[in-house]
Amino acid sequence: MNKFDYMEKYDYEQLVYFHDKATGLKGITCIHDTTLGPALGGTRLWNYANEEEAAEDVLRLGRGMTYKAACAGLNLGGGKTVLIGDAKEIKGDKLRVEGYFRALGRYVQSLNGRYITAEDVNTSTSDMIYVAEETDYVTGLPGKSGNPSPVTAWGAFAGLKATLKEAFGTDSVTDRTFAVQGAGQTGYFLIKYLLGYDFLTDTYAKEKAKKIYFTEINEEHIERMKREHPEVEFVAPEDIYGLDVDVYCPCALGATVNENTIPQFKCKAIAGTANNVLRDEAAGEAITEKGIIYAPDYVINAAGLINVYHEIHGYNCEKALADSEKIYDRLLEIYKLAKNNNIPTGKAADLFAEKRIEMMKNVKSSHIKR
Numbered sequence: 001m002n003k004f005d006y007m008e009k010y011d012y013e014q015l016v017y018f019h020d021k022a023t024g025l026k027g028i029t030c031i032h033d034t035t036l037g038p039a040l041g042g043t044r045l046w047n048y049a050n051e052e053e054a055a056e057d058v059l060r061l062g063r064g065m066t067y068k069a070a071c072a073g074l075n076l077g078g079g080k081t082v083l084i085g086d087a088k089e090i091k092g093d094k095l096r097v098e099g100y101f102r103a104l105g106r107y108v109q110s111l112n113g114r115y116i117t118a119e120d121v122n123t124s125t126s127d128m129i130y131v132a133e134e135t136d137y138v139t140g141l142p143g144k145s146g147n148p149s150p151v152t153a154w155g156a157f158a159g160l161k162a163t164l165k166e167a168f169g170t171d172s173v174t175d176r177t178f179a180v181q182g183a184g185q186t187g188y189f190l191i192k193y194l195l196g197y198d199f200l201t202d203t204y205a206k207e208k209a210k211k212i213y214f215t216e217i218n219e220e221h222i223e224r225m226k227r228e229h230p231e232v233e234f235v236a237p238e239d240i241y242g243l244d245v246d247v248y249c250p251c252a253l254g255a256t257v258n259e260n261t262i263p264q265f266k267c268k269a270i271a272g273t274a275n276n277v278l279r280d281e282a283a284g285e286a287i288t289e290k291g292i293i294y295a296p297d298y299v300i301n302a303a304g305l306i307n308v309y310h311e312i313h314g315y316n317c318e319k320a321l322a323d324s325e326k327i328y329d330r331l332l333e334i335y336k337l338a339k340n341n342n343i344p345t346g347k348a349a350d351l352f353a354e355k356r357i358e359m360m361k362n363v364k365s366s367h368i369k370r
């Protein structure tokens, strides 16, 4: 589809190409929707096969950010930047890195706050320090909101409890069993929260799950879990889907809910931190038919975004965690919407986001009339 037709179909505001000859910076920014606030989305550096592929990726990712921010209840719109280039080559040239990312910063500044950037695939918080030399519109800087993963897992834990409430009528984890895929940055913390860990007090003061299984492919992460929490049982990666547990928690890869895994599931709910959990729309429909409650990925894993949003307004960890807990109520609303409209929960999340944006459009236009 030609770009303008595509932009019209999905209501995009802007697609901006930029280039800096001296540093070889070459990229595209998508600003999808700024009804709720400035478009926020990270900058991804990727060796795209061609310009077309980069444009398609940035359009898809930028729109996804609009839905994520809207469902998270933030005053943010959705956007994204992709840089076209070989990360190894660009970042391997230490002299070039400063100029490259400062050129990006100058360009971001030229958008005048309509777009706020952050790190993403192949860009780091230290690259963002250079970006910040040239623009105010960058977040997720070192020494500010910090690593988002414990907060992402905190929000996901709140969402997981809402999902238990929906599936079992109570949100307590004490009688429940869990299968966690991936004990990396977020999965590790999700398991700790399931074991009663409180991030704020650094104590195990909360209720504890009845049983947790986990799987991993990284030896260090397997050893860490076995050493710190021997009661969490390791299973082989291929065995995680068919376990007789209440909840499957995807915290590693995308597309793990698919035609191969769905027949294996014995769980009543799917709730974890991973992105793009459903391989496709059909997977969403199939698990709904199977009676499995699915926590839409971009809703349950939004606390990383909530965390950097707080950085823009002066970071306070307690406030960021409290806001992340709102994912609980948000998911309950989405589950209700799904039931009332007889649609899969993923579709209900999209509907929720669109309704919030529509409502705010009306609020803003009535404000102008006065």
Ligand SMILES: NC(=O)c1ccc[n+]([C@@H]2O[C@H](COP(=O)([O-])OP(=O)(O)OC[C@H]3O[C@@H](n4cnc5c(N)ncnc54)[C@H](O)[C@@H]3O)[C@@H](O)[C@H]2O)c1
Residues within 6 Å of the ligand: 148, 149, 150, 152, 181, 182, 183, 184, 185, 186, 187, 215, 216, 217, 218, 221, 237, 251, 252, 253, 254, 273, 274, 275, 301, 302, 304
């Ligand atoms: N980090 C965040 O704040 C954040 C925010 C939103 C979404 N997410 C999403 O959550 C997911 C996990 O992110 P993360 O930051 O924890 O990543 P991570 O790389 O730290 O952890 C993922 C873990 O999964 C393991 N893994 C990979 N393939 C596996 C397999 N087949 N079986 C078992 N384990 C496997 C890896 O070894 C790794 O330890 C990703 O989809 C990411 O996009 C993360």
